[in-house]
Amino acid sequence: MKVEQISIFIENKSGRLAEVTGVLGDNGINIRALSLADTSDFGILRLIVDDSEKALKVLREQQFTVSITHVIGVAVPDSPGGLTTILQILDKSGVNVEYMYAFVERSGDNAVIIFRFDDIDEAITALANNGINILPSERITSI
Amino acid sequence: MDVPVKIWNREAECLPREELRQLQLKRLQQTLTLVANNVPCYQAKFKESGFQPGDLKTLKDLQHLPFTSKEDLRVNYPYGMFAVPMREVVRIHSSSGTTGKPTVVGYTKADINTWTELVARFMTAAGVTPEDIVHIAFGYGLFTGAFGLHYGSEAIGASVIPISGGNTEKQLMIMQDYRSSALVCTPSYGLTLADRIEKQGIDPRSLALRVGLFGAEPWSEQMRVELEQRLGILATDNYGLSEIMGPGVAGECLFKQGMHLAEDHFLAEIIDPDTGEVLPDGSVGELVITSLTKQAFPMIRYRTRDITRLNYAVCECGRTLARMEKTRGRTDDMLIIKGVNVFPTQIEEVLFQIEGCEPHYQLIVDRANNMDSLEVQVEVNENIFFDEMKQQRQFVVQAEKRLATVLGVSAKVKLVEPASITRHEGKAVRVIDRRQQ
Numbered sequence: 001m002k003v004e005q006i007s008i009f010i011e012n013k014s015g016r017l018a019e020v021t022g023v024l025g026d027n028g029i030n031i032r033a034l035s036l037a038d039t040s041d042f043g044i045l046r047l048i049v050d051d052s053e054k055a056l057k058v059l060r061e062q063q064f065t066v067s068i069t070h071v072i073g074v075a076v077p078d079s080p081g082g083l084t085t086i087l088q089i090l091d092k093s094g095v096n097v098e099y100m101y102a103f104v105e106r107s108g109d110n111a112v113i114i115f116r117f118d119d120i121d122e123a124i125t126a127l128a129n130n131g132i133n134i135l136p137s138e139r140i141t142s143i
Numbered sequence: 144m145d146v147p148v149k150i151w152n153r154e155a156e157c158l159p160r161e162e163l164r165q166l167q168l169k170r171l172q173q174t175l176t177l178v179a180n181n182v183p184c185y186q187a188k189f190k191e192s193g194f195q196p197g198d199l200k201t202l203k204d205l206q207h208l209p210f211t212s213k214e215d216l217r218v219n220y221p222y223g224m225f226a227v228p229m230r231e232v233v234r235i236h237s238s239s240g241t242t243g244k245p246t247v248v249g250y251t252k253a254d255i256n257t258w259t260e261l262v263a264r265f266m267t268a269a270g271v272t273p274e275d276i277v278h279i280a281f282g283y284g285l286f287t288g289a290f291g292l293h294y295g296s297e298a299i300g301a302s303v304i305p306i307s308g309g310n311t312e313k314q315l316m317i318m319q320d321y322r323s324s325a326l327v328c329t330p331s332y333g334l335t336l337a338d339r340i341e342k343q344g345i346d347p348r349s350l351a352l353r354v355g356l357f358g359a360e361p362w363s364e365q366m367r368v369e370l371e372q373r374l375g376i377l378a379t380d381n382y383g384l385s386e387i388m389g390p391g392v393a394g395e396c397l398f399k400q401g402m403h404l405a406e407d408h409f410l411a412e413i414i415d416p417d418t419g420e421v422l423p424d425g426s427v428g429e430l431v432i433t434s435l436t437k438q439a440f441p442m443i444r445y446r447t448r449d450i451t452r453l454n455y456a457v458c459e460c461g462r463t464l465a466r467m468e469k470t471r472g473r474t475d476d477m478l479i480i481k482g483v484n485v486f487p488t489q490i491e492e493v494l495f496q497i498e499g500c501e502p503h504y505q506l507i508v509d510r511a512n513n514m515d516s517l518e519v520q521v522e523v524n525e526n527i528f529f530d531e532m533k534q535q536r537q538f539v540v541q542a543e544k545r546l547a548t549v550l551g552v553s554a555k556v557k558l559v560e561p562a563s564i565t566r567h568e569g570k571a572v573r574v575i576d577r578r579q580q
């Protein structure tokens with residue numbers, strides 16, 4: 001259920017994002033989801049790709065500073081209150097969301113939300129016990 | 144002061160200045176004769192200057208002799224500056240050369256005894272007694288620091304824990320279990336220990352630590368306050384360099400008003416680093432040292448590159464030996480930012496401590512509206528890269544805080560991508576000073 005996410009340190013200067021996507025594209029790696037957190041000086045780019053091992057290797061070769069973290073993806077029905085229910089479950093079980101970002105599945109019915117928790121195992125248990133559908137890793141990396 | 148002043152060698156350390164000067168002159172003449180007879184480099188220097196040892200009538204005459212520089216030691220690598228045959232040498236040490244070959248120094252049995260005596264003097268001055276358990280966290284090896292303090296402690300009769308450097312976790316365990324009372328390390332490692340003590344929730348007052356003997360790098364008064372408060376100790380400074388002997392050249396007494404320089408073994412001059420001219424007493428300038436009793440590796444007018452000032456007034460502790468101010472850094476790489484002397488080595492040390500590996504950094508010094516600014520650019524590596532923004536920003540804030548404490552001037556830390564810092568012929572350019580443009 002856990003999905004590998006790649007984080008990359010980038011300086012806040014024009015063209016850096018394109019360089020990362022360029023390196024991945026040149027190596028035939030597809031980006032499934034992407035989020036950027038930034039300050040005035042630097043940013044942390046988070047990616048989910050179809051081949052994270054290869055992505056890590058080619059990015060390191062290009063001297064990027066990278067790390068791998070584990071996140072989960074949850075399909076949220078495109079209806080009012082869908083996200084609220086999930087956040088309430090997590091809150092009750094005492095799991096903290098470090099950050100989250102969303103994207104829409106190609107089929108178009110569901111929004112997929114990627115979560116990073118302080119305690120991923122606890123979060124998975126809490127969500128599963130409450131009937132929330134955590135997406136299998138393959139489903140996300142091959143969207 | 145409620146603690147009684149203890150003096151290791153009262154006769155030598157409280158010698159009236161006039162008698163001290165006579166002793167220095169006699170020993171200087173002996174040293175000049177020794178090198179004139181045995182060291183080709185000095186034979187050439189004497190010839191060049193037209194000055195022979197016999198011409199020296201007063202201490203002031205020393206000014207007629209040329210200096211000895213680190214370059215002389217490099218040219219004569221490894222044993223060219225030795226004044227005795229190798230069979231009389233019982234120990235080799237070497238300095239950490241940042242570029243090129245290190246410097247090799249040697250000691251005869253008598254040199255080791257002198258060294259031991261001088262370290263025992265400053266450790267006693269800092270309050271170390273036979274009751275103490277001395278925790279030596281300097282690395283044992285070619286570096287002189289650990290051995291010097293080791294011999295001095297044993298001479299005093301204290302118990303030595305030769306723990307050596309690194310492995311902070313273990314250092315703390317031993318410090319707690321063995322009841323270490325005197326800490327020997329670099330001041331920046333002292334701060335690392337303080338960090339770890341706090342992180343582990345250990346109450347510093349539960350430790351037996353009471354005194355710190357910090358050396359091997361320049362440090363600020365601000366750092367002293369921090370070390371004293373956070374470790375609950377008296378933090379003292381000491382000075383030495385391997386080319387001269389190692390630790391023991393100078394060290395603070397309990398009054399912490401400058402480091403008493405072992406003038407019966409070393410003659411100190413303060414010069415203008417640009418002109419080489421000897422400056423009047425009390426001036427700030429480069430320290431130049433001539434050894435007076437060394438046998439294996441005598442040094443005549445050795446340029447230490449350290450900037451300091453000497454105070455010849457008799458100290459409250461009763462010692463007559465001149466007091467040397469905390470070194471303000473080195474002549475070759477000093478930066479003056481907002482009137483404060485800043486040395487790249489201090490910054491490097493801080494970054495090394497927090498990154499846990501050799502830092503890649505560059506200092507950008509600038510001036511806007513008559514105000515200096517210092518930016519420290521640090522190349523990110525996987526040790527200091529966090530996936531979470533909060534942690535990443537916290538790292539920057541902590542690094543800035545630590546730098547401000549150590550430097551005594553604020554610095555902005557900017558994280559940059561790997562390999563983005565300008566390198567010149569493979570070496571990183573450490574300082575970009577835009578004020579000069």
Ligand SMILES: [Zn+2]
Nearest residue numbers: 396458460462
């Ligand atoms: Zn004193």
